Amino acid sequence: MKHRYLPMTEEDKKAMLETIGVNSVDQLFSDIPEKVRFKGEYNIKAAKSETTLMKELFQMASRNADLKTNASFLGAGVYDHYMPVIVDHVISRSEFYTAYTPYQPEISQGELQAIFEFQTMICELTGMDVANSSMYDGGTALAEAAMLSAGHTKRKKIIVSGAVHPESREVLKTYAKGQYLEVIEVPVNDGITDTQALKGLANEEIAAVIVQYPNFFGRIEPLKELEEIVHANKSLFVVSSNPLSLGVLTPPGKFGADIVIGDAQPFGIPTAFGGPHCGYFAVTTKLMRKVPGRLVGQTTDDQGRRGFVLTLQAREQHIRRDKATSNICSNQALNALAASVAMTALGKKGVREMAAANLQKAHYAKTVFKEAGFQVVYEGHSFNEFVLKLNKPVKEINQALLQKGIIGGYDLGRDYPELANHMLVAVTEQRTKEEIDTLVKEVGDLHA
């Protein structure tokens, strides 16, 4: 069998078997008991040549409606954003993508420094003291924040707002089962967390209160009021935040958040049918030694040269084993690198300009919909998403829109029965005025 990934020749094999002192490769597997030995070959598809396989998979990919061909108004946690073209050039350098975790700092300074810079940028955006090297995604980062809070406060109840991403809440509930935590949902009123209801639920048994900013409906949660309620009971205040929005929004750190988590997907990471994305995790100094996952720290070498290492590893699973408070043993390094390149390209000015463009274009879309006679529910401020009331099922409208090259918004009825026929519309800086106007016209025609 000859294959381009397998360099050994028959001569090599012969010489190596001789060195080992066996006659055949089969003898090396003699320790596998006869009873469980697999005979023959897997019943799977035969190997294909590079050309043929590329063609087949290209056709498979072409059967998906993609965001390059269609104008997307779908968000709900994952967004079509400007990706500086240099991002892909950087992450395609195989010194980065074919490396393992940087456990040998002398030959991993590139990765370690990139992560150190990522940690710094996340701190800058969120207004927090410490950020880790990244998590799987925003949803699992949120669940880990709940676990950290329970461990830190030695309390077993978590309050989560109903305006937090429904899939993140589901993930939270799964993790909570593992840790025997109770999850209590605080209802939503007029598209934001019901502060009166939260006051009723908050007490000294609550480890953390988790809200999202901007929330799942695109609305701006009143972090100032929420913080007072949460900290009155010495619970931890956990804010899940779209980091792009923090280009224009006052960062959660300013409002006294203890943990800020979210997903850096808006910065240079493709939607990729939901993953891999890049969770981030930021805390106050007080919680530094309780952060899950890897942390990169600055130090010097034996000659005084600056360098970076994985640090505070006593927190982690490979040291603490069954005493560990999190089992995560990887990060999303390559995606954190992509996010760093995007944040660097945007820089101080660009991140604000891009966030502002989302705000402006979404506001424009909202206005045009209202002018066309649609009801935008929840009056008031929002970031790059808003809720549109329709007179027929969202699925039906979306199927018709797709015929016109438009990917419509999210069907809120899937998670909120009271919001059947309500569409969550996302408008990023990528959408043109023409595309927005076309959406309003087409939805209008379908609505008639």
Place this chain on the structure above:
Amino acid sequence: MHNQDQALIFESSTPGRIGYSLPEMDVPELDLSSLLPEGYLRSEEPELPEVSELDIMRHYTALSRRNHGVDSGFYPLGSCTMKYNPKINENVARFNGFAHVHPLQDESSVQGALELLYDLQQHLIEITGMDEVTLQPAAGAHGEWTGLMMIRAYHEANGDLKRTKVIVPDSAHGTNPASATVAGLETITVKSNEFGLVDLDDLKRVVGEDTAALMLTNPNTLGLFEENIVEMAEIVHAAGGKLYYDGANLNAVLSKARPGDMGFDVVHLNLHKTFTGPHGGGGPGSGPVGVKADLIPYLPKPVITKRGEEFVFDYDRPQSIGRVKPYYGNFGINVRAYTYIRSMGPDGLKAVTEYAVLNANYMMRRLAEYYDLPFDKHCKHEFVLSGRRQKKLGVRTLDIAKRLLDFGYHPPTIYFPLNVEECIMIEPTETESKETLDSFIDIMIQIAKEAEENPEIVQEAPHTTVVGRMDEATAARKPILKYQKA
């Protein structure tokens, strides 16, 4: 700052420079303060760098040159399966129809993506010998926890509430006990015998009515196949426990032994290892979980399935443990793994394991003369040496690892597993040529000789890297975790 320091991107920042080109603002612009509630418009700008495009490229190119990947040179890092990452995988994952698809689009508009996932599941079912597979877990540790949560749900559904203990060998990776803890279970350790395998008598001693599962890597972290696997499965199953397979070392047994046939009930795979993920400098990975029929009801939801000719998400799973991740897993990594499996085919995957094991045994035999070999028998895809002979000369395993850096090699895994003194764990993988293996062996022999004749050169290594050994103690005692302007 030292004159050899690599500048941080923040230190290269100059106000007024930009590196972006945003889409035109073609809608009327309003005053930002009118679009946000009072007090919520950001007043202080985040200190992000201001750099031109070329200077960004130079910065990251400089960083990449300070990093070692598989494409840079041999990477025999035991238990990590640092094999070649095929470039076709990268091209396919970047097709618009894969990279730029939204997870919440209507099912009818993503049939190609769903077909790929479904077909990948089918391939993994055959490869592992299990009955069903979920692609939702994001990484190996995430898969472990998912599998254990399913086992817990299974026992609880049977009213078997006292089954709270997970048995883990003393050679296991630290994630195994950590995953058990996060799944709300307790860990007990089972000892290894003098041959590096699980001690059957000790297993019989610790197993019982409180056993939820035995977690096992096979071959184990010493690179040895657990020959008594059939008896072990019988012991655990007879006690009412489940068998969990940690797929970290699957590269050793493709087409040779399937976890399902060995008696395992749950298995997780590391698609970034055996199936060429790639590793990405620490992630993203992908950690699918396969199960036998009696655990299917507990799979995370949604489950991807086929109805007639259509691929669909099945959310109607009342006994599911719930969601373990938003959306459907690390799709981009799953696309790469699928591309790899389709590039190899059944005969290719069989050859993968045969060469992985041939290479490891060849290296082991050639090095056995110069380093102690704690377990003298055929290994599978990796083997462990002990540096205790060199330790007596004042040269630690850490020194040997650092000395390898001078020759352009990534060192093997060291000080793991914990049950071998001064452990050196080598995994060559099947994608390396004999010339590469021989060159590495020659250097290992040279270092063994240096330890006898000129130990300082090893003790003070590395000599040729961009930085020397780091002061890790200070890094942990006085943590500097972000850049702060001087």
